[in-house]
């Protein structure tokens with residue numbers, strides 16, 4: 487067929503699975519995944535799903551057979567990266583480089599890389615612009631930054647049409663609350679469903695820029711059709727921040743649960759304030775986040 491062929495690495499993960507939903511009717515989608523994710527739903531059956539590792543030969547072969555590569559597969563845990571930096575780097579650095587090397591030798595029309603706001607480390611100012619210093623505090627932030635730098639270097643040196651996004655705190659109902667690496671939203675919702683108190687680490691005044699996975703998918707769709715985006719990095723956030731305490735109360739309110747909030751000591755290594763500046767994505771991509779936090783949280787009520 488003359489449909490575009492799109493390879494989504496990590497297509498069973500949180501971002502990848504929503505991308506499959508958005509793209510499978512418009513393009514010929516192939517998923518490469520190592521089946522390590524614990525997301526809650528699977529992709530439609532007509533998709534070709536290949537079990538494999540981004541570092542292996544199969545990954546390079548798949549890159550060559552597709553037009554567009556969306557690389558979402560990664561070691562995603564900050565904690566795991568602290569315990570085993572080598573394994574984190576093998577996945578995030580060498581895996582990315584393996585795909586880039588294959589793309590360099592094939593007519594790839596777009597290579598999208600999912601980086602992370604973790605590349606900024608402890609923010610010196612908010613809202614955080616893309617030019618904010620990048621001093622990661624974890625092997626994970628370092629490996630993500632490294633993957634990004636390779637993508638940008640392949641654009642400069644080899645003309646590869648690559649672009650990167652730096653997501654802030656992504657949430658969706660497919661994030662499994664039982665996974666110890668799941669975000670605060672999944673955890674608070676899990677508590678609310680069982681009428682237990684959400685546990686706040688610290689005073690609850692810390693802020694985060696929570697972005698719905700649907701807005702992340704929207705931004706990636708915009709990247710696919712924008713050539714000016716090549717060789718560029720974009721913050722993927724909403725530009726708004728919410729305190730963890732506000733979040734806890736919003737969730738209790740949505741679920742109609744009347745329990746007190748519980749406080750525990752601050753989590754070591756936590757950053758205090760985080761909020762993205764998304765002017766660049768607005769200007770170049772015409773990106774506008776559409777999902778308000780409260781609306782995005784209502785979506786969790788639907789899948790029990």
Ligand code: UD2
Pocket residue numbers: 562563564602603604654655656667668669670671673674685686687688692694730753756757
């Ligand atoms: C996010 C990313 C992480 C990395 C990091 C870089 C997620 C899930 N994690 O970590 O991968 O990119 O940013 O800075 O997006 N909290 C509570 N109670 C709980 C759980 C968390 O109070 O039960 C607090 C936690 O102490 C923190 C805030 O909520 O202050 C957000 O925690 P998180 O684990 O959702 O995400 P974060 O920003 O630490």
